[in-house]
Amino acid sequence: MSRAQNVSLSLEGVSISFGSTAVVKDTSFDIGIDELTALVGPNGAGKTALLNAICGIYKISSGSISLFGERIDGSRAPEVASRGIGRSFQHAEIFPKLSVLDNLLAAEHKNLHSNSIAQGFYYGKYLRREVEARARVEQVIDFFELEKYRKQPAGGLSFGLQKLVGVARAVCTKPKLLLLDEPSSGLTREEKEDFARFLLRLRFDMKIPILWVEHDMQMVTDLADRVIALDYGLKIAEGTPDEIIKNPDVIASYLGIADTEPVG
């Protein structure tokens, strides 16, 4: 099969600008249907802007974005979500007053294709659907090992856990593609290992293609199938993790020599 048939998300010549400032310039890449692709780059390189453009929060100024061959640029965020893109946010952005369970149910209800009148008339059918929704949310809670926190208001959880709830919420929408924005920042090594387990299961068992923004380069090299590096809105490198960590441009702009040089 040619690569074109195996592509989930495809960006061609995408540029994003805020007024006269270009934050992403002429960036193109594809994500395969069974790939965990990491997006790395310094703070302010345009990683989050790119995710926002993919899920319809920002408008792109040129280029095209397609999901499974269909153009999604120009669509508004709710439409992009219903086409099957699930997303977690850098600053969690969960509903702080709702419990973890309700946060996830809110996302799962995206899949309830009925309005309140239909729910009134076809109560039995709607009820079955509601039961399914709850069962699915419980599966996701099991998957991410959130049982302990299901009844707690999400806003009271620690930042790392809030982000995990954000990822779980994205998974609840049954996405065809997942966008994760720094899901592991604020986690200890042990918690990152747990997260790595979830990520591998999403990739291999649930077979969801993932675009993953991450700063922990050890996680990236160990887990990602492919890495895309951005700097100042430009794609400076793309390849396997091994190629990326040896790329001189990536070392100069992003990695530094921090790992070998003792601080101070």
Next chain:
Amino acid sequence: MNLLELRQVEVAYNKVATAISAVSIEVPVGKITALLGPNGAGKSTTLKAISGFLRGENAEVVSGEIIFDGKKITGMPPYEVSKLGISLVPERDKVFELLSVDENLRAVSMSSSDVQDAYELFPLLKNLKVKTAGYLSGGEKQLLAIAMALMSKPRLLLIDELSLGLAPIVVSSVLKELLKIQKMFDLTILLVDQNALSVLKIAEMGYIIEDGHIVFAGSASELLAHGDIMEFYVGKSDGSGDERTYRNVKQYRRKRRWWG
């Protein structure tokens, strides 16, 4: 000599939910002390208890005492704590996003010469003077927050999640800046971070907090030599010294924690 001492501090939210209990921490003067632990262990709560920000969250210190420079500061409101010389760099909402860098600094300064001093200390911020703080990158924002915290000329600096969300190259430069400032002003710092390895390189003392209890305390080198801490916080298993890879997380079996 200890600049700050927590003695058997217990904090409860809404008077019932205990967040930390019997936490005793000693922060020696002129040194960097690290507080490490998993999510939800009570690290931020500890910093909030010291800086007086618990009130805003309907929480309070229910027992134990916090001593700063020989004076009891338990339950003091944040403005009085900061007058004594304690500054907090919070985890989130650390700068005024809608103000420029210059306005941010002026908002917390006593005089315009203080702002000039800050620019001399952080030349990077001078170049960003008119930029809106909300558009700064993570590393720039962190430096601005540290510069703002230094405005009140604190003797003790509390930093929550120094390296959160920062690129690797930025983490090392922020750590270097911090170390430089610490030496320059002979500052005492209590640092919370997830990046155990790089923080323990600049810290002298370290505390591990889990589930609201201090489970391990010692010098940074003791912590780095401790098998369990390497296992849980750095990812190096006993004996081999090799780092485990994330790819084979399914294959290895974790050791039981030492406090079971």
